[in-house]
Amino acid sequence: MKRASLRLLAAATVPLLGVAACSTSGSSSTSSSSSSSSSKSLTLAVVPKAIGFDYWTHVEAGAKCAASKLGGVTIDWNGVSAETDVTGQVSLLNGYIDRGVNGLIYAATDIKALLPVTARAQAARIPVYNIDSGTTPQQVPLFATDNLKGAHDVASLMNTYLHGHGNVAIVEFQPGTMTDNQRKQGFVQGLAAYPGLHLVADQADGSDASRALSVTNDILTAHPNLNGIFGSNEPSVIGAAQAVKQRHLSGKIVMVGWDAAPDEIAALRSGEISALIVQNPFRMGFDSVIAMTEHIRKGVSVSNEDTGVYVVTRQNMNQPAYSAILSPSCANPPLPSSDPWLKYVGMS
Amino acid sequence: MNDPPGPTKTSVTDAATEDVRPALASRPWLLIWRRRLGEVVSQATALGALIVIGAVLTVLSPHFLTYVNLSELVVDAAVTAIVAVGETLVILTAGIDLSVGSVAALAGVVGAQFMVDLKLPWPVAVLGGVLLGALAGFVNGGLVSWVKLPPFIATLGMMGVARGVTFLVTGAVAVYGVPAGFAVLGLGYAGPIPVPAICLIVVIVIFGVVFMWTKLGRHARAIGSNQEASRLTGVPVGSSLVLVYVLAGVLAGFAGMIAASRVESGQPNFGIGLELDAIAAAVIGGASLFGGQGTVAGAIIGTFLIEEIRDGSVLLNINTYAQDVIIGVVVWVAVAWDYWRRRHITGRARAPVVAEIPQTSSAVTPPVHGGPGPRT
Numbered sequence: 272m273k274r275a276s277l278r279l280l281a282a283a284t285v286p287l288l289g290v291a292a293c294s295t296s297g298s299s300s301t302s303s304s305s306s307s308s309s310s311k312s313l314t315l316a317v318v319p320k321a322i323g324f325d326y327w328t329h330v331e332a333g334a335k336c337a338a339s340k341l342g343g344v345t346i347d348w349n350g351v352s353a354e355t356d357v358t359g360q361v362s363l364l365n366g367y368i369d370r371g372v373n374g375l376i377y378a379a380t381d382i383k384a385l386l387p388v389t390a391r392a393q394a395a396r397i398p399v400y401n402i403d404s405g406t407t408p409q410q411v412p413l414f415a416t417d418n419l420k421g422a423h424d425v426a427s428l429m430n431t432y433l434h435g436h437g438n439v440a441i442v443e444f445q446p447g448t449m450t451d452n453q454r455k456q457g458f459v460q461g462l463a464a465y466p467g468l469h470l471v472a473d474q475a476d477g478s479d480a481s482r483a484l485s486v487t488n489d490i491l492t493a494h495p496n497l498n499g500i501f502g503s504n505e506p507s508v509i510g511a512a513q514a515v516k517q518r519h520l521s522g523k524i525v526m527v528g529w530d531a532a533p534d535e536i537a538a539l540r541s542g543e544i545s546a547l548i549v550q551n552p553f554r555m556g557f558d559s560v561i562a563m564t565e566h567i568r569k570g571v572s573v574s575n576e577d578t579g580v581y582v583v584t585r586q587n588m589n590q591p592a593y594s595a596i597l598s599p600s601c602a603n604p605p606l607p608s609s610d611p612w613l614k615y616v617g618m619s
Numbered sequence: 620m621n622d623p624p625g626p627t628k629t630s631v632t633d634a635a636t637e638d639v640r641p642a643l644a645s646r647p648w649l650l651i652w653r654r655r656l657g658e659v660v661s662q663a664t665a666l667g668a669l670i671v672i673g674a675v676l677t678v679l680s681p682h683f684l685t686y687v688n689l690s691e692l693v694v695d696a697a698v699t700a701i702v703a704v705g706e707t708l709v710i711l712t713a714g715i716d717l718s719v720g721s722v723a724a725l726a727g728v729v730g731a732q733f734m735v736d737l738k739l740p741w742p743v744a745v746l747g748g749v750l751l752g753a754l755a756g757f758v759n760g761g762l763v764s765w766v767k768l769p770p771f772i773a774t775l776g777m778m779g780v781a782r783g784v785t786f787l788v789t790g791a792v793a794v795y796g797v798p799a800g801f802a803v804l805g806l807g808y809a810g811p812i813p814v815p816a817i818c819l820i821v822v823i824v825i826f827g828v829v830f831m832w833t834k835l836g837r838h839a840r841a842i843g844s845n846q847e848a849s850r851l852t853g854v855p856v857g858s859s860l861v862l863v864y865v866l867a868g869v870l871a872g873f874a875g876m877i878a879a880s881r882v883e884s885g886q887p888n889f890g891i892g893l894e895l896d897a898i899a900a901a902v903i904g905g906a907s908l909f910g911g912q913g914t915v916a917g918a919i920i921g922t923f924l925i926e927e928i929r930d931g932s933v934l935l936n937i938n939t940y941a942q943d944v945i946i947g948v949v950v951w952v953a954v955a956w957d958y959w960r961r962r963h964i965t966g967r968a969r970a971p972v973v974a975e976i977p978q979t980s981s982a983v984t985p986p987v988h989g990g991p992g993p994r995t
Binding site: 321322324325327328350352353355446471472473474475477478479480481484485486488489490492493495505506509510513517532533534537 | 680682685688691698783790792793795796806881882883884887888889890891892929930934935939
């Protein structure tokens with residue numbers, strides 16, 4: 272069984288060897304495709320940064336949705352339990368390479384530490400794509416949110432809500448990861464355009480809602496005149512919103528969050544959170560799986576893709592386009608008609 | 620240590636034996652007193668550090684010495700402190716429990732599921748979470764006591780098992796939608812006192828009694844001082860160890876429920892690294908990783924020292940990772956101090972319990988056979 276699939280893998284990926292080995296520009300293409308392999312069943316490993324967040328389950332749903340529409344594609348979904356567990360992810364991915372999956376799609380827990388894993392997969396002729404978080408340098412196609420752009424939006428939302436002046440804080444999750452760095456960087460750059468807004472506190476919570484709660488409490492203690500908080504991922508928002516609520520400051524402090532877990536949406540509805548920057552994890556899983564399958568089967572060229580963000584507020588949250596992004600499902604997928612991969616599964 | 624152990628020297632060199640069998644000689648009281656003094660000195664040092672750091676923070680930040688901040692500090696510390704008390708009890712027996720963080724997360728998410736999916740009233744769900752902690756502790760204790768696994772390995776396994784089960788039962792997604800009443804446990808106030816602080820006080824009182832005035836406390840201390848000698852003098856080592864791990868699990872489960880209440884959801888990623896905070900707190904508060912020493916007061920002081928540093932760091936907007944560096948250094952200092960005081964106050968540096976067994980058993984056995992050991 273295992274041996275047979277290894278042979279299949281070799282047959283499917285040999286023509287791509289040259290491509291994988293020399294693609295350095297974040298895109299890859301292949302000159303000749305093996306049409307004989309177009310209907311072969313594939314096993315793709317999809318590895319999030321960590322399991323344990325609502326966000327990653329949408330990636331899983333998107334990947335599995337794409338697999339069901341493609342046919343003959345099996346998704347092997349697995350992840351480590353903490354986004355900080357870089358070595359755990361390295362060994363998990365190495366395990367997939369050793370077992371010989373047909374393709375590897377993963378979200379990098381560290382911008383540098385995962386580079387050797389990508390190189391090793393490519394040496395083993397296994398195509399690699401990154402989702403959500405890539406590596407530096409980015410040597411393989413990346414399906415991700417433009418975090419810088421999204422965080423710029425946060426700064427401009429703060430400016431709008433605070434009418435141009437106030438003190439703001441950021442509760443970040445994991446300094447050292449690409450997404451965290453970009454969100455902070457985008458926010459700080461965005462704030463630079465508004466001289467009336469001052470970043471007075473910057474603390475990290477290690478993606479633990481309890482830590483986010485106590486850190487935010489301490490920030491509120493240190494800065495009684497705080498006007499806005501940016502929570503840069505799900506547990507950061509959950510903890511920060513809890514602290515704000517506990518101090519009866521809901522509505523007085525502008526909370527802008529990232530992602531859209533059920534409690535975040537509930538808090539948006541109740542007014543504790545002013546706006547949520549919602550990414551499209553479903554699309555990351557969906558598009559990357561289609562792209563990799565088409566790349567392996569037909570040699571389609573794949574390059575970096577911005578999967579987009581939505582600014583969801585209390586006012587727009589019930590509109591159809593926004594409800595699809597808030598509760599994505601294969602029946603109601605949040606995919607814009609501009610998505611270039613829809614045509615491969617007859618959805619455009 | 621330096622001379623070959625002879626029957627005449629035993630009572631002086633082997634403090635552990637005398638801890639267990641105080642009636643054998645008159646000098647052991649001196650040794651026990653010196654050990655207690657060692658504990659007290661450690662606690663006093665940690666308490667001193669707590670006060671000095673507090674004073675420094677008061678100068679550096681006008682917000683430190685305020686009711687709001689201090690009550691927050693107490694609430695933040697409560698979860699870790701409750702876990703640290705259980706950890707200290709385990710460390711007292713010369714064991715270690717690496718699973719408390721994972722067990723707390725497991726209790727938190729399953730307790731939340733009891734409320735959300737089974738619609739159980741929240742106090743029942745909290746009890747369920749606590750019992751789950753007890754079950755995890757029972758497995759730990761059974762592995763240590765009956766399967767004879769080293770505590771490090773038994774609880775390392777449980778750390779993985781509990782975290783894994785947490786992800787399995789939740790599908791790796793946080794459990795939202797707990798009833799509003801549940802928030803009382805973590806966010807409520809009784810007058811000016813936060814409910815988690817009351818929970819902590821209850822734990823302190825109960826476990827203060829357990830440590831000082833119950834058979835279990837004395838047995839735990841005896842086992843940690845010298846397991847083999849304890850066994851020979853009639854201490855029910857097996858069942859005592861199981862009970863100790865069960866209690867550590869109960870406290871971890873309870874802490875997990877308070878943490879879940881604080882964020883009104885069961886978070887599967889809660890408590891990663893909590894075991895290390897708990898161990899650090901115990902050690903800073905004078906518990907010895909070699910066993911036989913450790914107090915509730917020490918665990919509390921140690922936890923507050925750690926939380927005070929974290930709290931102050933945020934108030935001063937110190938980089939997150941620098942906070943971990945500071946706490947790491949504090950642990951080094953505490954352990955180095957532990958060694959130093961053993962040499963200079965307790966009277967001798969103790970080797971790990973395992974290393975003592977051959978010396979002890981050969982030296983101690985005859986008196987045990989000679990007459991009935993005193994009841995402990």
